[in-house]
Amino acid sequence: MTTIADVAALAGVSVATVSRTLHGSARVDPRTREKVRAAAAALNYVASPTAMSLASGRTNVVAVVAPLMSRWFFATIVVTIEQELRKQGYHALLIILEGEGEDSGMRMEMFAKRVDGILSLNVRPSPAELAMLERLRLPIVAVGMPLGRWPRVHIDDAAAVRSAVEHLVSLGHRDIGYVGTSDISYAHMSTPSVRVEAFHAAIDESGLTPHPEWAIASEWTADAAARRVEQILRAEHRPTAILAASDEMAVGVIGAARWIGLEIPDDVSVMGIDDHTFAAVLGLTTIHQDVRAQGRAAVALLVSAMRGETPTTPDVEIPTYLIARETTAPLAPTDAT
Amino acid sequence: MTTIADVAALAGVSVATVSRTLHGSARVDPRTREKVRAAAAALNYVASPTAMSLASGRTNVVAVVAPLMSRWFFATIVVTIEQELRKQGYHALLIILEGEGEDSGMRMEMFAKRVDGILSLNVRPSPAELAMLERLRLPIVAVGMPLGRWPRVHIDDAAAVRSAVEHLVSLGHRDIGYVGTSDISYAHMSTPSVRVEAFHAAIDESGLTPHPEWAIASEWTADAAARRVEQILRAEHRPTAILAASDEMAVGVIGAARWIGLEIPDDVSVMGIDDHTFAAVLGLTTIHQDVRAQGRAAVALLVSAMRGETPTTPDVEIPTYLIARETTAPLAPTDAT
DNA sequence: TTGAAAGCGTTACCAT
DNA sequence: ATGGTAACGCTTTCAA
Numbered sequence: 001m002t003t004i005a006d007v008a009a010l011a012g013v014s015v016a017t018v019s020r021t022l023h024g025s026a027r028v029d030p031r032t033r034e035k036v037r038a039a040a041a042a043l044n045y046v047a048s049p050t051a052m053s054l055a056s057g058r059t060n061v062v063a064v065v066a067p068l069m070s071r072w073f074f075a076t077i078v079v080t081i082e083q084e085l086r087k088q089g090y091h092a093l094l095i096i097l098e099g100e101g102e103d104s105g106m107r108m109e110m111f112a113k114r115v116d117g118i119l120s121l122n123v124r125p126s127p128a129e130l131a132m133l134e135r136l137r138l139p140i141v142a143v144g145m146p147l148g149r150w151p152r153v154h155i156d157d158a159a160a161v162r163s164a165v166e167h168l169v170s171l172g173h174r175d176i177g178y179v180g181t182s183d184i185s186y187a188h189m190s191t192p193s194v195r196v197e198a199f200h201a202a203i204d205e206s207g208l209t210p211h212p213e214w215a216i217a218s219e220w221t222a223d224a225a226a227r228r229v230e231q232i233l234r235a236e237h238r239p240t241a242i243l244a245a246s247d248e249m250a251v252g253v254i255g256a257a258r259w260i261g262l263e264i265p266d267d268v269s270v271m272g273i274d275d276h277t278f279a280a281v282l283g284l285t286t287i288h289q290d291v292r293a294q295g296r297a298a299v300a301l302l303v304s305a306m307r308g309e310t311p312t313t314p315d316v317e318i319p320t321y322l323i324a325r326e327t328t329a330p331l332a333p334t335d336a337t
Numbered sequence: 338m339t340t341i342a343d344v345a346a347l348a349g350v351s352v353a354t355v356s357r358t359l360h361g362s363a364r365v366d367p368r369t370r371e372k373v374r375a376a377a378a379a380l381n382y383v384a385s386p387t388a389m390s391l392a393s394g395r396t397n398v399v400a401v402v403a404p405l406m407s408r409w410f411f412a413t414i415v416v417t418i419e420q421e422l423r424k425q426g427y428h429a430l431l432i433i434l435e436g437e438g439e440d441s442g443m444r445m446e447m448f449a450k451r452v453d454g455i456l457s458l459n460v461r462p463s464p465a466e467l468a469m470l471e472r473l474r475l476p477i478v479a480v481g482m483p484l485g486r487w488p489r490v491h492i493d494d495a496a497a498v499r500s501a502v503e504h505l506v507s508l509g510h511r512d513i514g515y516v517g518t519s520d521i522s523y524a525h526m527s528t529p530s531v532r533v534e535a536f537h538a539a540i541d542e543s544g545l546t547p548h549p550e551w552a553i554a555s556e557w558t559a560d561a562a563a564r565r566v567e568q569i570l571r572a573e574h575r576p577t578a579i580l581a582a583s584d585e586m587a588v589g590v591i592g593a594a595r596w597i598g599l600e601i602p603d604d605v606s607v608m609g610i611d612d613h614t615f616a617a618v619l620g621l622t623t624i625h626q627d628v629r630a631q632g633r634a635a636v637a638l639l640v641s642a643m644r645g646e647t648p649t650t651p652d653v654e655i656p657t658y659l660i661a662r663e664t665t666a667p668l669a670p671t672d673a674t
Numbered sequence: 675t676t677g678a679a680a681g682c683g684t685t686a687c688c689a690t
Numbered sequence: 691a692t693g694g695t696a697a698c699g700c701t702t703t704c705a706a
Contacts, residue, residue, distance in 0.1 A: 015693090016693060020692085023685085056686085091448060255620070
């Protein structure tokens with residue numbers, strides 16, 4: 001393997017000078033610089049990241065921590081994050097908490113010393129883990145739920161849910177169901193509870209009669225949502241509209257309606273939240289969230305923190321908006337309920 | 338930061354002994370071992386991965402290279418891979434080629450020295466990149482398309498396409514369309530061409546009249562497929578069945594049919610390949626592939642290679658099978674075409 | 675079984 | 691502007 005010493009020898013300078021010209025921004029004589037560059041190129045020299053890290057204390061790696069990857073939101077934001085990090089000269093170490101026990105504290109210690117910073121995607125740490133993160137003294141940026149007092153990029157989940165409910169109410173719906181409460185334990189995730197609470201609040205604000213039995217728990221997948229929603233859709237007295245806490249679950253609701261024989265939106269209106277890639281093609285009414293913007297903002301925040309800058313905007317909120325498509329319609333005047 | 342020297346001092350032994358007890362499997366006196374363990378625990382000692390790497394030459398990191406992440410296959414296999422790697426004591430460095438120019442050779446040199454091995458997910462490198470990989474002398478395992486002479490885990494794409502066509506033919510369809518040819522350039526990806534070739538071959542084998550105009554190119558997304566398939570679905574003479582090269586595109590076909598006003602499967606049968614999470618709930622007939630099995634096999638292969646073992650099975654094929662659901666049906670006797 | 679010490683390849687401080 | 695040279699924290703060979 002060719003080392004910095006080889007380059008130094010070929011260029012006729014010291015290793016210190018090679019290091020400076022190649023990385024350090026220190027002033028180097030243009031001619032020296034050229035000699036070194038030429039030597040490095042000739043030898044096809046690539047510095048050892050490992051040695052650089054040990055000597056400098058920086059790794060140029062960022063841990064990207066996510067509870068899951070099999071969901072649209074995470075898969076989407078991770079590609080943006082990887083691209084943005086790359087532009088800034090960082091690599092992404094992927095940490096997926098899925099299948100991890102309650103305490104992933106040990107896990108964090110395992111990668112802590114490998115990275116210069118942490119990007120936490122909707123992770124809800126235990127108090128012990130929080131303390132542990134605190135102790136690492138690493139720059140951290142959270143996406144989604146708040147994480148301690150670290151800078152955060154997020155959407156207004158409550159507002160998203162509220163505007164969804166308002167849309168349905170404006171169409172005349174008064175019997176609204178909801179899929180995606182958090183009864184089912186979701187380690188490391190907290191979006192579910194925020195959204196369901198917003199749902200109940202929105203129902204109250206709209207002056208509708210609450211129907212707690214129509215707010216059902218479900219894993220956040222299409223499959224699970226379909227199975228869970230089937231019961232309330234089959235009931236004699238059923239909601240005329242269903243809001244799913246995610247588009248993925250909304251797809252499940254659409255599937256359930258189909259196999260039950262209910263027409264959408266004639267028999268039941270369905271909407272989701274996210275604006276999943278499939279939403280447009282399936283005609284799903286939803287609340288759009290700009291995932292790429294969240295990824296970009298998060299990386300920008302983290303990079304500036306890793307450079308030692310104090311974040312000017314410790315809280316970035318990315319706006320969401322309603323996209324009305326074909327799965328929602330005004331309540332039919334002759335309603336079966 | 339607490340270093341190995343601190344632990345050694347507290348335990349009253351040398352740093353060499355600490356290193357041995359903590360990592361090296363060398364024989365250490367049980368009592369010494371205990372003293373060291375206690376000291377390490379008391380000090381909350383975690384070895385510096387960076388220093389370990391520099392000294393040992395191993396990084397315990399594996400590069401997971403994928404052309405994309407926004408598609409079901411990649412997102413799904415990456416979580417399995419991350420979990421399996423973790424079990425074996427490795428971390429996953431995520432490299433997404435998306436948006437990269439033709440030559441990502443430079444990219445590879447950037448991370449090569451950071452990792453002990455490479456997991457290449459359906460990446461099609463340029464000859465120059467291949468040579469570069471060769472030069473790295475790193476253990477590599479490919480998933481999907483073949484990559485040089487490295488061990489590989491894959492499904493039989495041709496067989497999958499063939500059984501899909503056979504299914505449609507057995508239902509009486511003779512006018513079969515196909516979405517997902519590779520006219521549109523797909524850097525770093527080669528599944529498209531393999532599948533489309535298999536499609537044409539299967540049509541031939543079945544003795545059907547080829548309709549090249551019904552084999553259409555499309556980006557591998559639901560949106561694009563919907564737009565692209567619309568034209569042939571609106572034509573006076575249209576196929577009675579459409580095979581999409583992926584379930585994601587099949588969803589697009591379903592969407593297009595819906596907005597054109599075509600009933601599925603009465604007016605047109607639709608099927609995909611993959612068995613995407615949404616397939617079951619949407620009733621999509623498809624060819625199932627076990628993505629997790631592919632991920633597990635790939636990691637097993639790579640780990641054994643990184644341990645210096647010669648792979649016993651340099652080529653692992655994971656079986657696929659047809660799942661007939663509700664988007665395909667026998668050709669209606671009174672066919673409009 | 676244990677310890678001493680020579681690396682591992684860079685960075686960064688201190689001279690010059 | 692450049693060079694010499696301690697670190698950086700650990701592994702591993704060689705002796706004891």
